[in-house]
Amino acid sequence: MNKTLVIGAAGQIGTELVEELRARRGVDQVIASDIQIKNLLTPCYELDATDPDKVRKIVQKEGISEVYNLVAMLSAKGEKEPQKAWDLNMKTLFIILDLAREGKIKKIFWPSSIAVFGPSSNSVGAPQYGSMEPTTSYGISKLAGELWCQYYFQNYGVDIRSIRYPGLISWRTMPGGGTTDYAIEIFHSARRGKEFISFLGPETRLPMMYMEDAVRAAIQLMEADSEMIKIRTSYNLAAVDFTPAELFEEIRKFYPGLKISYDPDLRQNIADSWPDSINDSHARQDWGWNHQFDLKMMVKDMVNNV
């Protein structure tokens, strides 16, 4: 009765998180679920995470003790349907929080994002505690969600753990509609020998992380002793930060013929509202976070695998 359920398992993070959790705990101990399951390996369920009865049934049937809840509509996609993004992001969080409040689940991982920051936040080294006035529906839902996580911890003792992820770079799946997707798409253009048209301008600096680090961080946070977790909203988490022009130069070392042009769209406004870099000293102090991939290592691994 100690299994792990990953909800939203077919997405960019879920695909790699499920694989890593199964490698550590055994395939049968990790149940994958998503609204679309064609890429999932068994044991898995087709699950609409907005349906509380269906989520409850799987939790009970499988003897789930911890949930990684990865369902969300991301920043860029969410700006096309802001109300829908809010509804999905909040509803799927509350269903899991309430199951934990009833004692049906022991521990929850729910990722937040650098989207909780806004134009009034510090642009360089945005601190854990500072001004946060997000301008996107996605960012508003993440900030509200963080506060509800803390509320459920303080009032009902729910063991919820969260990370404010920066933009995540990976090669196994295509990204799910975020503002940092350009940093994955450029590798696919390079491999196909196509000119890359960046939807962010050359000097747009954003915090980023390689997926291997992101997955390790989630598992490390979930395995940390409860007393080490001092923040129950969400931890700032950082690895690297770079601009499209800097990433292009690094990739060009492998693909000298790669060309880039810049055609910023609405995602530029979102990127401009986010910090250039994040201060994650609390995560490093409290539970020993340390990233491994710098820009060079990340680009080399992406080039080898895309």
Ligand SMILES: NC(=O)c1ccc[n+]([C@@H]2O[C@H](COP(=O)([O-])OP(=O)(O)OC[C@H]3O[C@@H](n4cnc5c(N)ncnc54)[C@H](O)[C@@H]3O)[C@@H](O)[C@H]2O)c1
């Ligand atoms: N990828 C990033 O760069 C990044 C950065 C910061 C935070 N995050 C957060 O991490 C989490 C996962 O992100 P991701 O990039 O893997 O997203 P993604 O869009 O790639 O994956 C989300 C998954 O949720 C599934 N889903 C959507 N609606 C569902 C529903 N009603 N029921 C069940 N499943 C449903 C989708 O099919 C998809 O497989 C999200 O909460 C996101 O906000 C991601």
